[in-house]
Amino acid sequence: MSILGDNAGMQRPIPVPSQLRSAPFTLKEAKAAGLAPSQIWNRVKIEGVSQGIYRPADWDFDLEGAARSLSAASPGAWISHVTAAKIHGLSLPPWLSDSNELHLSKPRNLPSVRRKGVRGHTVVVSDGEIELTRGFWISTRSRTWLDLARQLPLKELVCMGDELIREPRPEFEQRDYAFTTIESLRAMIDRHKNLQGVVRAREALELMRVGSDSVPESVLRLAILDAGLPEPELQVRLRLHDPLSPSADLGYRRRRVAIQYDGGHHLEEQQIFSDRRRDKAFEAAGWTVLVFDKADLADDFDAAVQLIKKTLRGAWIDPAVESGFVRGT
Numbered sequence: 616m617s618i619l620g621d622n623a624g625m626q627r628p629i630p631v632p633s634q635l636r637s638a639p640f641t642l643k644e645a646k647a648a649g650l651a652p653s654q655i656w657n658r659v660k661i662e663g664v665s666q667g668i669y670r671p672a673d674w675d676f677d678l679e680g681a682a683r684s685l686s687a688a689s690p691g692a693w694i695s696h697v698t699a700a701k702i703h704g705l706s707l708p709p710w711l712s713d714s715n716e717l718h719l720s721k722p723r724n725l726p727s728v729r730r731k732g733v734r735g736h737t738v739v740v741s742d743g744e745i746e747l748t749r750g751f752w753i754s755t756r757s758r759t760w761l762d763l764a765r766q767l768p769l770k771e772l773v774c775m776g777d778e779l780i781r782e783p784r785p786e787f788e789q790r791d792y793a794f795t796t797i798e799s800l801r802a803m804i805d806r807h808k809n810l811q812g813v814v815r816a817r818e819a820l821e822l823m824r825v826g827s828d829s830v831p832e833s834v835l836r837l838a839i840l841d842a843g844l845p846e847p848e849l850q851v852r853l854r855l856h857d858p859l860s861p862s863a864d865l866g867y868r869r870r871r872v873a874i875q876y877d878g879g880h881h882l883e884e885q886q887i888f889s890d891r892r893r894d895k896a897f898e899a900a901g902w903t904v905l906v907f908d909k910a911d912l913a914d915d916f917d918a919a920v921q922l923i924k925k926t927l928r929g930a931w932i933d934p935a936v937e938s939g940f941v942r943g944t
Contacts, residue, residue: 686751693745693752695720699759706830757795765812772819777827826850831876831912838916861893870930871902
């Protein structure tokens with residue numbers, strides 16, 4: 616591939632480096648590869664995207680590639696908001712997860728962002744709220760959560776927050792630490808008391824809990840609370856002090872009620888066997904096991920909550936907690 620057209624005469628074509636053939640690039644990057652501006656402007660298979668940014672004509676849109684070029688062309692700015700959430704792999708509601716809109720934030724001392732296809736933000740950040748990752752500047756997961764507090768409904772904001780503070784499973788993930796803590800998020804909120812959305816962020820913080828391993832688990836917990844039921848424990852071990860004990864996603868130990876949410880991976884044969892063994896262990900110990908899946912999620916867990924309420928009513932009640940245990944019943 617060459618950026619010189621068929622009318623180049625006897626002039627020897629200058630090859631385009633592979634990194635400029637597979638993703639958007641800036642004028643600075645092209646010059647560093649030995650390509651003059653006139654050669655770019657007389658391109659055949661290279662198109663302009665925005666001021667100082669170009670792309671191969673046959674390039675299939677890639678969010679991270681677009682974000683990297685936008686960041687390179689915008690000194691002092693960083694990728695943020697929905698774009699940052701998608702690059703970080705944070706869960707977003709469907710109406711945002713399919714968006715390819717690029718969000719770029721700048722400090723107040725720089726001119727506002729004015730680029731086609733780019734949504735600009737002028738914000739105040741503190742040390743540690745943006746980071747250099749995979750070659751470009753981006754807001755941290757925590758700061759991204761706070762930036763989205765203005766846009767996300769409370770439930771979705773809680774679910775994203777639960778993702779950030781949950782304890783990972785090192786055997787399945789490349790980390791053994793939570794992305795952040797409730798205390799760190801609270802400190803960040805206190806640094807930005809005038810930020811739009813900060814009130815909702817505070818509300819979300821009060822509803823976030825360590826222990827939700829997935830968005831559906833968070834949604835189910837919130838549905839249980841909305842129904843006026845007691846808050847369930849999370850990651851309830853059958854045997855309290857046994858690290859190898861089977862556990863329930865949610866549950867009520869004093870009522871011996873275990874609640875499981877089985878997502879898509881639970882349809883795999885090996886996982887089905889593991890789930891059955893887990894549930895039988897609880898049942899053998901006298902627990903009632905309730906299992907829900909994506910069909911219940913699609914119903915916003917309405918039927919699931921009714922079943923949980925009915926089960927709690929019929930469960931054995933410790934006299935010490937009998938009074939008012941199932942509120943609203």
